[in-house]
Amino acid sequence: MDYDLIVIGGGPAGYLGAQRAAEAGLKVKIFEKREIGGVCLNEGCIPSKNLLHAAHLVHDARNGEACGIKVGSVEVDLETIVKRKNKVVKTLTGGVGFTLKKLKVDIKIGKAVINGRAADGRYRVECDGESDLASYLLIASGSEAIVPPIDGVREGIDSGFVLSNREVLDLTQIPEQFVVVGGGVIGLEMAHAFALLGSQVTVVEMLSQIGGPIDSKIAKDLEKQLTKQGITIITDATVTKIADGEVVYDRDGKTETLKAEKVLLSVGRRASCADIGLDTIGVLTERGAIVTDESMQTNMPNVYAAGDVTGKILLAHVAYRETEVAVNNIIGKGDRMYYDAVPSVIYTSPEVATVGITEEEAERLGYKPVRHTLPMVFSGRFMVENVDTAGDAYMIVDANTDRILGFGMLGNLASEIVSTAVTFVEKNMTVNQAKKVIFPHPTVAEIIR
Numbered sequence: 237m238d239y240d241l242i243v244i245g246g247g248p249a250g251y252l253g254a255q256r257a258a259e260a261g262l263k264v265k266i267f268e269k270r271e272i273g274g275v276c277l278n279e280g281c282i283p284s285k286n287l288l289h290a291a292h293l294v295h296d297a298r299n300g301e302a303c304g305i306k307v308g309s310v311e312v313d314l315e316t317i318v319k320r321k322n323k324v325v326k327t328l329t330g331g332v333g334f335t336l337k338k339l340k341v342d343i344k345i346g347k348a349v350i351n352g353r354a355a356d357g358r359y360r361v362e363c364d365g366e367s368d369l370a371s372y373l374l375i376a377s378g379s380e381a382i383v384p385p386i387d388g389v390r391e392g393i394d395s396g397f398v399l400s401n402r403e404v405l406d407l408t409q410i411p412e413q414f415v416v417v418g419g420g421v422i423g424l425e426m427a428h429a430f431a432l433l434g435s436q437v438t439v440v441e442m443l444s445q446i447g448g449p450i451d452s453k454i455a456k457d458l459e460k461q462l463t464k465q466g467i468t469i470i471t472d473a474t475v476t477k478i479a480d481g482e483v484v485y486d487r488d489g490k491t492e493t494l495k496a497e498k499v500l501l502s503v504g505r506r507a508s509c510a511d512i513g514l515d516t517i518g519v520l521t522e523r524g525a526i527v528t529d530e531s532m533q534t535n536m537p538n539v540y541a542a543g544d545v546t547g548k549i550l551l552a553h554v555a556y557r558e559t560e561v562a563v564n565n566i567i568g569k570g571d572r573m574y575y576d577a578v579p580s581v582i583y584t585s586p587e588v589a590t591v592g593i594t595e596e597e598a599e600r601l602g603y604k605p606v607r608h609t610l611p612m613v614f615s616g617r618f619m620v621e622n623v624d625t626a627g628d629a630y631m632i633v634d635a636n637t638d639r640i641l642g643f644g645m646l647g648n649l650a651s652e653i654v655s656t657a658v659t660f661v662e663k664n665m666t667v668n669q670a671k672k673v674i675f676p677h678p679t680v681a682e683i684i685r
Contacts, residue, residue, distance in 0.1 A: 237342075237368050239265045241566065242361050244348045244512060245376035247274020248552040249543030251332050253374045253559035258339035260567045265370070266341055267348035267363055273329040274378055276552045279402040282328060284425055286321040287405060288583055291432035295585070302623045312433050315408040350513030359517060359539070372538045372566050375519075375526060376559065377512055379505040379544035386417075387477040389501065397480055398499045401426075410434050411497035415483045417475050419446035421582050423502035424462070428584040431467045438468040438494055440475055440485050442503075447582060451594045451630065451644045458646055461586055461625060507547045523547065530572040532562035540566065549578055577662035581651045586625040589650035592642030592661040595632050604635040610683060612647040617678040622648055629683045631657075638666040645683070653681045 243254045246268025254266040271278050290312075297310045336343055346363045350373070353359055358369040381400045383389060392398030399407075401422050414430045416423045419441030431437040439446065439462075445455040446462075446469060459469050470487065477484040483494045507525035520527045520535040525547025532540045540562040543555035557573065564571035582588040598605035609630045612618045627646030634641055643657035660670050675685045 237265070238358075239263050239342075239368060239370040241265075241372045241374060242348075242359070242368060242370035243267065243374045243376060244350075244361070245274065245378050245543065245545070246272040246343075247376060247378045247543060247555065248276050249378075249545075249555035249559040250274065250374070250376035251336065252556055253376060253542060253563050254336055254341050255339060256560060256563040257374075257566065258336070258341050260563070262567070264339075264341045265344065265368060266336065267344050267346065267361070269345070269347045271329060271345075272333050272336070272343065273325070275401075277329050277332070278325055279405060280422075281552055283321045283325060283405045284401070284422070284429075285583060286324055287317060287429045288425060288585075290317045290320075291429040292585055295432045299624060312410060314410055314433070318406060318408055321405065348512065350516055352513075352516045373540065374559070374562055374566075375509065375512070375514075375534075375539070375541040375545055376543045376555070377509050377545045378507075379550055380508040381501070382504045382506055383501065384475075384503055386475055388479050392478045392480070392499060393501075395480065397496075398478060398501050400501060404498075404500050407498070412436060413495050413497045414438075414500070415440065415494050415496040415498075416500045416502060417478075417483070418500075418502035418504070419443070419469065419471070420448045420502060420504060421580075423500065424458075425583050426500055426502065427467055428462060428465065431462075431465050432585075437466070438470065438496075440473050440483065440494075441469070441471045442474055444472050446471065447588065449594075450580070450582075450588060450590055452596070454588055454590070454628070454630075454644050454646050457627060458582070458584065458586070458588055461627070461646075462584065464624075505544065505550055507545045509545050530561075530574065531565045532558050532573055533565065538566075549575060551578070551580065554578055577658050579654045579658050581654065583651060586622075586627045586647045587650040588644070588646050589654035590642070590644040591654055591658045592640070593632065594642060594644075598632055598634070598641050603641060605641065606633045606635050607631075608633065612645075612680075612683060615678075615680050615683045618647060618649075618680045618683070621680075631684075633667055638668060640665055640667060640670060643684070647680065647683075649680045653684070656681055656684055 240262035241257045241264045243266040258264045297307045348363045351360045414435040414437045416427045416439045419439045427437045447455045473485045473487040475485045526541040542558035544550045561571040561573040579591040595605045612627045629645040632642035640660045675682045
């Protein structure tokens with residue numbers, strides 16, 4: 237069949253791109269090899285927050301005495317937690333599917349492969365023996381978990397001893413010893429959840445700090461908080477072997493062994509586009525990711541890419557914005573993508589949220605950064621609602637221009653508060669301009685004021 241736009245990938249970039257294009261009057265078809273919603277809705281962002289929410293309820297029930305709430309024994313039914321997760325996922329993915337169908341978007345579950353161009357220049361996409369043509373392509377094929385070349389890791393995956401972010405969310409029994417290889421966002425969130433649910437958790441991270449490229453002081457403070465929760469964190473360590481029941485790592489020239497009932501492999505993700513036929517139309521890739529310009533167009537006319545497949549910032553909210561930019565350019569509205577004010581969140585307790593640049597980055601870029609820091613206990617509401625967590629908020633300001641360059645926070649509700657700082661950074665606001673913003677009282681967000 238003939239289409240204005242074919243979308244390859246049904247995750248956040250794919251389904252929102254299809255929706256926006258259809259709303260603009262384009263005839264659209266979307267291909268997804270697994271389930272509409274992609275990793276985010278089915279096995280990532282939303283399912284993981286369901287597990288974290290349950291873990292926080294368990295923690296609150298067991299630790300409410302300081303607030304005058306005494307609860308007897310607390311039992312965790314992981315099977316019921318998983319059932320609720322599946323129900324939430326079904327509701328959300330069903331809503332996405334309903335929206336697309338209402339907009340008359342054709343949906344095909346199956347692996348799509350690009351197979352060159354027709355004589356009139358349109359692009360050919362094939363799936364299950366069928367062939368379609370489209371004037372425009374939007375490639376949103378997402379990303380996949382990296383599997384490092386660790387001795388025994390493949391055998392561990394096959395046996396179910398080693399888990400990815402997909403399998404860990406389907407566990408129905410809490411592992412006694414739970415080892416997380418990788419101290420990035422996903423690894424820390426799962427470590428935190430299972431520690432609260434009762435596992436003995438160890439995180440092994442190759443770098444010198446957890447949390448990836450976040451502010452170094454925030455990373456250290458987060459490590460202290462997670463350690464208080466009983467999580468053992470080992471940095472500057474390289475895992476060399478995974479065998480049934482144990483994880484072997486090297487650190488400071490010494491080899492150590494950890495006992496494990498289950499291992500979560502969480503060392504990052506990479507763009508997934510190697511086998512979808514990009515070579516048949518000459519789309520340029522670098523380090524396995526599709527190269528795009530600020531309009532999200534590739535090197536080929538009428539071919540756009542959005543989401544993790546671009547290899548830029550692998551976050552769902554970035555994918556949403558990238559795909560809107562792509563569709564806006566497809567329909568002739570004109571738009572551009574930039575990444576100066578992208579918020580990032582780690583949904584542990586306490587949460588971490590950041591936007592803009594760190595003090596170190598500001599110095600490298602030639603600014604004269606001034607760091608303003610305030611403990612979260614300056615917020616009355618934070619004090620009331622947080623018994624056993626602490627943290628700081630910081631703001632990076634350029635001394636020469638008074639512009640707000642970055643913001644970060646370690647404390648619960650950080651994920652909801654950071655949007656205010658996003659606006660400050662996005663709009664290049666000065667401190668004097670930001671001072672005129674009125675915050676509701678009492679809120680944790682007042683820490684910014």
